Amino acid sequence: MLNELLLSFAEWLDTHAWSTNLHESYYMYNWVEGTHVLTLMVFLGMLAVIDLRMLGLAFKDVPASTIAHRLDTPMMIGFVVMVVTGFLLFYAIPVRSTNSIWFRIKVVLLIAAGINALLFRNKMKGAVNSWDTDPLPPKRIRVGAGLSLTLWAGVVATGRIIAYDWYDCHQQMSSFMYWAAGCVNELAALEQAGG
Amino acid sequence: MDTLPFFEWLDTSILADISKAYGGTFAIVQVFHLLSMVVLGGMILTSDLRLLGVVMRDVPVDTVLDNTQPWINRSLVVIILTGIFMSSAVAIKLNYNEFFWAKMASLAFGIFFLYAIKRPLLRGDLSELNAWTPKVLAIASLTVWFTVAASGRWIGFS
Structure with a gap:
């Protein structure tokens, strides 16, 4: 049911001229894609610095809250x-x-x-008075x-x-794979052939 | 200089055999290339934004540079090793790809700039430097590494 709904929504989006134009524009699509990939360095790069501090692997001589607060704005941008x-x-x-398992x-x-x-x-809020330094x-x-690092690495990997x-x-x-990927028509055809 | 013989050799190397035979291996190596780019970019950005006085103004410049440098070194090693493996899969094509050469030129310059210019200049007493020197170094560094990443991404589009 959810797969059908998601596919209908995706097919509706696909009817938009802007969707087709964006996909077919060599420069616009590649600029958007390039920006998405390059901004990884801003968002995940800052997050990596913060997480490495929390793991005790970098900036050990700087209070944890200082790293987290000072890099928060560029990370959110x-x-x-x-x-x-x-x-x-x-x-x-x-x-x-929509039909990509990844x-x-x-x-x-x-x-x-x-x-x-x-x-x-929430855990970080308790840092200042206890383990901050x-x-x-x-x-x-x-x-x-x-x-956090593992999950985001997974996001990058599946995204790629x-x-x-x-x-x-x-x-x-x-x-199962047809269902997991949301291949509604292929799953129906397979079930029909099997039944 | 004729670079084709090198790429022909790379194209027949064991790396090329592995990367062409197992698409999954290529994809996994590509992910590690991307993840090390994230770490490299994050560390470069943190140090350069500090030099520009945009972030962590209450943390000494020395502290920021000393903490980011080991991660810059590590991620560069992973980027180069995974990059060589990825190149082997499309070696001949790369020889004729202008964005690949733009990336190689900017990468070589970025490494030279980092280890031969930026680090030595900032290693000494910063108060002896012109106030604009760290800022100019940071802008140059951000420009060079952005060029490396952007031209690298565009290899896939060209």
């Missing part, structure tokens, strides 16, 4: 640019993205990374930072692999 360009990239190729895993990882970031932020923060903070067509709907796959 990077995040906004990534979200805007990310939506534009989805808008340019809505159907294939894109779906990326969205799940993004949600998990977002929840982890919210929990992490410790070179090696407490274990719960290190676990949160490690999880969307470009490969290994599990696109036109490939021969199991019914």
